[in-house]
Amino acid sequence: MLLAMFMSLFAAMALQPPSFVVALDVHLLRQLAAKHNVTTIVVFGDSSVDPGNNNFLNTDLKGNFPPYGGNFVNHKSTGRLCDGLLAPDFIAEAMGHPPIPAFLDPTLTQADLPRGASFASAGSGYDDLTANISNVWSFSTQATYFLHYKIHLNKLVGPLESAKMINNAIFLMSMGSNDFLQNYLVDFTRQKQFTVEQYIDFLSSRMLDDAKMLHRLGARRLVVVGVPPMGCMPLIKYLKGQKTCVDQLNQIAFSFNSKIIKNLELLQSKFGLKTIYVDAYSTIQEAIKTPRKFGFLEASKGCCGTGTYEYGETCKDMNVCKDPTKYIFWDAVHPTQRMYQIIVKKAIASISEEFLV
Numbered sequence: 001m002l003l004a005m006f007m008s009l010f011a012a013m014a015l016q017p018p019s020f021v022v023a024l025d026v027h028l029l030r031q032l033a034a035k036h037n038v039t040t041i042v043v044f045g046d047s048s049v050d051p052g053n054n055n056f057l058n059t060d061l062k063g064n065f066p067p068y069g070g071n072f073v074n075h076k077s078t079g080r081l082c083d084g085l086l087a088p089d090f091i092a093e094a095m096g097h098p099p100i101p102a103f104l105d106p107t108l109t110q111a112d113l114p115r116g117a118s119f120a121s122a123g124s125g126y127d128d129l130t131a132n133i134s135n136v137w138s139f140s141t142q143a144t145y146f147l148h149y150k151i152h153l154n155k156l157v158g159p160l161e162s163a164k165m166i167n168n169a170i171f172l173m174s175m176g177s178n179d180f181l182q183n184y185l186v187d188f189t190r191q192k193q194f195t196v197e198q199y200i201d202f203l204s205s206r207m208l209d210d211a212k213m214l215h216r217l218g219a220r221r222l223v224v225v226g227v228p229p230m231g232c233m234p235l236i237k238y239l240k241g242q243k244t245c246v247d248q249l250n251q252i253a254f255s256f257n258s259k260i261i262k263n264l265e266l267l268q269s270k271f272g273l274k275t276i277y278v279d280a281y282s283t284i285q286e287a288i289k290t291p292r293k294f295g296f297l298e299a300s301k302g303c304c305g306t307g308t309y310e311y312g313e314t315c316k317d318m319n320v321c322k323d324p325t326k327y328i329f330w331d332a333v334h335p336t337q338r339m340y341q342i343i344v345k346k347a348i349a350s351i352s353e354e355f356l357v
Contacts, residue, residue: 029094029348036356038221040116040169042149043088043100044142044214047122047334048225049174051086052079052102054122059135060313061123067304067320071337073099081122081312083303083324084337087225087278088118088172090344103145113153114165119145125179126206129189133182139175139210146217166218173210174225174278176256179203180249181230196252204259211263215271221355223347224264225278226257228335229285234301235332238308243300245288257281274355278347287328287339294342295325302329303336 033039043049047061055064062079063069069077071084079102080086089099092115101108103117121137124130131138137145153162184190184199194202211222230236230253231246240246257279264275291299298321301307305318311331321327330336335343 029091029351030096032351032353032356033095036168036353037164038095038168038170038356039114040165041088041092041095041097041100041172042116042146042166042169043118043120043172043174044139044146044210045120045172045174045225046124046176046178047081047120048177049086049088049118049172050079050081050102050120050122051089051100051105051118053104053118053120054136055079055102056104057121057136059123061134061136063122063312063315065316067315067318070320071324078102081331081334082337082340083320083330085340086337087174087340087344087347090341091170091172091348092116094344094348103149110152110156113149113156116169117149119143119149120174123178123182125175125177125183126203126210127179127183127190129187130179130183133187134178139206143210143213143217150217163218167220169219170221170223171214171219172223172225173207173214176203176207176227176260177230177253180252181236197255200252200256200259203256204263207260208263208266211267211273212271215267215273219273221274222264222267223276223278224260225343226260226281227253228280229253229288232285232288233333234308234329235311237300238332250285253281276347276350276355278343278350280343283343283346284328284335284339287342291328295338296328297326299328301327302331302333303327304331308332 054062063081064077064079066077092100097115100118103119119142123134123136128138190199229250231249236246261277264277267273268275287294288299303321303324304310304315309332311333315331324336325338327336328339
């Protein structure tokens with residue numbers, strides 16, 4: 001396996017986890033959002049936040065077939081690479097809204113626009129090359145479609161109200177794993193250009209540029225989800241031939257997440273962006289180490305098929321576990337809706353009123 005071949009690149013690395021995290025206070029998101037007219041959520045990223053845009057792209061990275069969506073409304077396979085809801089859906093639910101629609105969803109109506117949409121595309125990343133490898137939307141393409149969204153919103157509510165809604169919106173970005181797992185580790189292009197440390201810096205600069213672009217497009221509140229513990233994904237352990245998490249990959253995730261946090265501090269101080277960092281890494285890792293604390297019984301494999309390598313097309317029509325709520329992973333890569341719910345619950349608890357003012 002190509003992935004196994006490159007693991008040795010990281011064995012000697014001694015990357016340290018970030019020494020701090022952004023930790024705000026307070027709860028009651030729905031009341032605070034209503035108080036400050038925060039009604040819109042716009043989403044950019046990869047499969048962790050793609051509700052089905054890839055259904056309409058010429059790519060194999062899709063989840064619009066069973067068993068995906070088994071716990072979604074009417075057991076519908078929407079394209080979410082999960083058994084049910086994704087993190088943005090739970091944020092919307094907390095604000096009193098239905099799940100976040102994919103911008104390309106043909107059932108999306110004009111009346112839905114004020115609540116926002118997701119422009120995310122499974123397989124994407126901060127590096128445009130990552131998206132090109134899988135023939136999915138890069139961040140720049142996602143931002144282009146966001147411009148189309150703004151045009152439709154302008155026509156619906158008028159330019160002044162539209163600008164106000166965008167300025168009051170919550171912008172969410174969630175990606176980064178694919179840049180390593182589907183790009184750097186298995187494609188020679190970036191390896192010839194960058195060491196691992198240099199590639200992390202490159203991704204950090206891209207993430208910062210992406211956030212600046214969103215700011216130019218009207219973003220005033222930005223939520224960024226950190227990279228999860230990639231080395232604990234069942235697929236990665238399977239490819240590496242080990243039962244425990246691959247520490248080298250987790251160290252890389254730690255290092256990149258520390259860069260994200262520093263970028264958010266810069267965006268706050270220099271551009272006045274209100275930001276929140278969602279520490280998916282620590283939450284998932286804690287669940288893996290102490291699964292029963294969160295109500296899980298299975299922390300090492302996914303619910304689909306054998307739970308060791310199946311995801312996307314290889315998960316299609318496979319048998320699944322009886323109770324996904326007892327599993328951290330839905331397939332060999334992606335978390336269950338229950339795990340996403342736990343991540344969001346912690347994130348919401350970190351939102352202060354200051355972020356929503």
